Amino acid sequence: MTTHSKDPWLLTPGPLTTSALTKEAMLHDWGSRDAEFIETNRRFRERLVEIAGGKGTHVCVPLQGSGTFVVEATLGTLIPKNGKALVLINGAYGQRMTKILDYAGRPHDVLETPEDTPPALGDLETALKADAAITHVLAVYCETTSGIANPIEDIARITADNGRALIIDAMSAFGALPLDAKKTPFDAMMASSNKCLEGVPGMGFAIIRQSALETCQGNAHALSLDLYDQWVAMEKNGQWRFTPPTHVIAAFDAALNQFEAEGGTEGRHARYSANCKILITGMRALGFETLLPDDLQAPIIVTFKMPADPAFEFQAFYDALSAKGYVIYPGKLTVAPSFRIGCIGHLGESEMNGALDAIEATVKTMGVTTGAP
Numbered sequence: 410m411t412t413h414s415k416d417p418w419l420l421t422p423g424p425l426t427t428s429a430l431t432k433e434a435m436l437h438d439w440g441s442r443d444a445e446f447i448e449t450n451r452r453f454r455e456r457l458v459e460i461a462g463g464k465g466t467h468v469c470v471p472l473q474g475s476g477t478f479v480v481e482a483t484l485g486t487l488i489p490k491n492g493k494a495l496v497l498i499n500g501a502y503g504q505r506m507t508k509i510l511d512y513a514g515r516p517h518d519v520l521e522t523p524e525d526t527p528p529a530l531g532d533l534e535t536a537l538k539a540d541a542a543i544t545h546v547l548a549v550y551c552e553t554t555s556g557i558a559n560p561i562e563d564i565a566r567i568t569a570d571n572g573r574a575l576i577i578d579a580m581s582a583f584g585a586l587p588l589d590a591k592k593t594p595f596d597a598m599m600a601s602s603n604k605c606l607e608g609v610p611g612m613g614f615a616i617i618r619q620s621a622l623e624t625c626q627g628n629a630h631a632l633s634l635d636l637y638d639q640w641v642a643m644e645k646n647g648q649w650r651f652t653p654p655t656h657v658i659a660a661f662d663a664a665l666n667q668f669e670a671e672g673g674t675e676g677r678h679a680r681y682s683a684n685c686k687i688l689i690t691g692m693r694a695l696g697f698e699t700l701l702p703d704d705l706q707a708p709i710i711v712t713f714k715m716p717a718d719p720a721f722e723f724q725a726f727y728d729a730l731s732a733k734g735y736v737i738y739p740g741k742l743t744v745a746p747s748f749r750i751g752c753i754g755h756l757g758e759s760e761m762n763g764a765l766d767a768i769e770a771t772v773k774t775m776g777v778t779t780g781a782p
């Protein structure tokens with residue numbers, strides 16, 4: 410992988426390392442009403458719908474801001490004021506959706522499992538049968554808190570069988586884990602420019618079932634977060650309602666070219682899986698333990714338990730790796746002290762091996778004999 414040589418490699422959940430091609434695409438200025446820019450908007454929106462398998466049924470509504478902005482916008486737009494959500498939680502991003510619902514004043518129940526445990530599918534079925542007021546099920550595909558891959562196909566099937574709508578936070582999964590609207594029915598899924606599609610941060614988007622979105626006029630609790638209005642305006646003239654993130658979009662368009670050249674979701678999944686395997690194998694050889702068993706681990710980000718060796722100190726470990734050019738990430742778990750290392754972004758075999766060499770040298774210098782928790 411090539412990037413600008415002085416930049417660190419970001420082994421994080423985002424923003425991520427991007428290619429030189431993607432960064433170079435930003436070296437221009439665009440008028441937001443220019444024909445060329447409008448065409449770029451049309452193109453990336455259409456491509457995203459295709460990647461999601463939603464051609465003919467779903468539309469893409471982009472929104473300025475980080476991923477949370479589009480989650481907030483989607484929940485506020487799709488769930489009517491008299492609707493009710495059931496939120497499946499096994500980490501911080503599920504929790505965040507309940508916070509968003511609190512702000513928006515939308516009633517909700519939660520089904521929570523520990524951070525290393527997938528949602529209880531039987532409980533989902535029971536909850537839907539027991540409460541006719543529930544209109545929407547909210548789920549996180551890859552819960553980035555731990556790196557767990559939640560069983561989104563099963564969740565989608567149970568939700569559809571019970572006649573409810575599904576909204577998926579696919580932020581850290583879209584473009585790397587399979588998600589096809591034809592096989593996994595959803596009313597909306599949200600993702601952003603700067604995760605597995607390897608663009609730069611600044612824009613989120615929702616892929617929304619058109620027939621559902623058409624009923625959503627007047628639902629939103631905030632003008633700038635009204636995806637119905639954003640969609641209607643964009644369909645009218647191909648333009649954004651408010652200042653678009655022009656450079657982010659240009660970089661995203663370039664990133665999508667590279668995504669397609671790599672073989673789309675399958676190709677990206679293959680590279681991230683190889684990265685993840687190198688990382689886990691190398692870390693286990695140093696004694697480190699993963700939070701998750703391999704069958705629950707998504708090839709996105711890996712949570713390692715904090716070593717028990719008293720010579721290990723996370724901040725010193727982090728700083729030493731950063732000085733060697735590798736940025737990792739603190740843990741976000743409530744169940745156990747941990748840290749995280751990502752395998753997504755413009756990274757391949759040589760960067761993952763480089764990170765492992767840096768980790769091995771760092772623990773040695775610290776006098777840590779094993780990474781075991």
Ligand SMILES: *Cc1c(COP(=O)(O)O)cnc(C)c1O
Binds near residue numbers: 551553580581
């Ligand atoms: C990154 C991420 C988000 C959005 O976070 P932002 O910091 O707002 O970009 C939401 N959900 C998941 C699962 C994520 O990984």
